[in-house]
Amino acid sequence: MQYESILFENTGGIAVITLNRPDKLNSFTVAMHLEVRDALERIKADAGVRVLLLTGAGRGFCAGQDLSDRAVKPGDGAVDLGESIEKYYGPLVQTLRSLPFPVICAVNGVAAGAGANIPLACDIVLAARSASFVEVFCKLGLLPDTGGTYFLPRLVGTARTMGLAMLGNKLSAEQAEQWGLIWKCVDDDKLQTEARAMAQHFASAPTKGLAHTKAAIYQSPANTLTEQLALERDSMRALGYSRDYKEGVTAFLEKRAPLFTGE
Structure with missing residues (x-):
């Protein structure tokens, strides 16, 4: 597929998707959805990918849905917004959440509407x-x-979610960090450098262990303690047979840096 709405990189175990409609604050059209979906399918099919970085071009991360897109533009007839969620936004969130490696989101500017909730589907x-x-x-x-009613209460609680959802007030990056909505707020000129450095870290980390870690954490709210302990047991059993675990222990005993392969 020829990409016109996104930029896509995939090298050294690091995949990068950049939303690239800066003149529209990277708002989503059906065409952009299809391009992002195609890139994600390529990423899932590549066993060498060990981390995904999602970001935006220009002064905004994503302004949500482009209301001028003909596929969803309000006109004479009613628009089935549920179809848009079912076909595009829902699958996007599900895919980001289920990728078997870390997903980093670098929010470089305003994140509004669906664009405010897509980052919450990412791991960091x-x-x-x-x-x-x-x-x-x-x-x-x-x-x-786009998962807003799911992610927000779990991250910041009911009271803050109600305020954000029913008032529509702007939440600064600094406040988002203080509330636990995001991992970290960084200076503008350091965002991409720090995001790339984190991606590089994950590209040489024990990928399978991180995949089990994120899966267990995301499953935890739905489990009883007994169920979660059983999940931890099964994951530890599987990871104990991995090459990365053997390498981690060997490197520790030999007092050297480990060389993880993600296997």
Whole structure:
């Protein structure tokens, strides 16, 4: 597929998807959805990928849905917004959450609507100090989609979620860090450098162990303690047979840096 709405890199175990409609604050069209989906399918099919970095071009990360896109533009007839969620936003969130390696999101500017919730589907979120998160849905008579009603209460609690969702006020990157919505707020000029350095770290980390870690953490809220302990047992059993575990122990005993292969 020829990409016109995104930039895609895949080298050295690091895949990078950059939303690339800066003149529209990287808002989503159906065409962009299809391009992102294609890139993600390529990533899933490549056993050499060990980390994904998602970011945006220009002064914004993503302004959500492009309301001028003909596929969803309000016109004379009613628009089935549920179809858009079912076909595009839902599968995007599910794919990001289920990738068997770390997913980093570098929020380089405004993240609004669906663009505020896509980062929450990622494992680690870095945000530029000038970035902000805005749940603008209430201003259009809608509810926070793209996983917003799922992620927000789990990350910041019911009270703060209600305020964000029902008032639509802007949340600064610094406040988002203080609330635990994101991992870290960094200076604008250091965002991409830090995000790339983190991606490089994960590209040489024990990928299978990290995959089990994220899967266990995401499953935890739905499990009882007994169920979670059983999950930990099964994961540890599987990881104990991995080459990376053997290498980690050997490197520790030999007092050297480990050379993980992700196997």
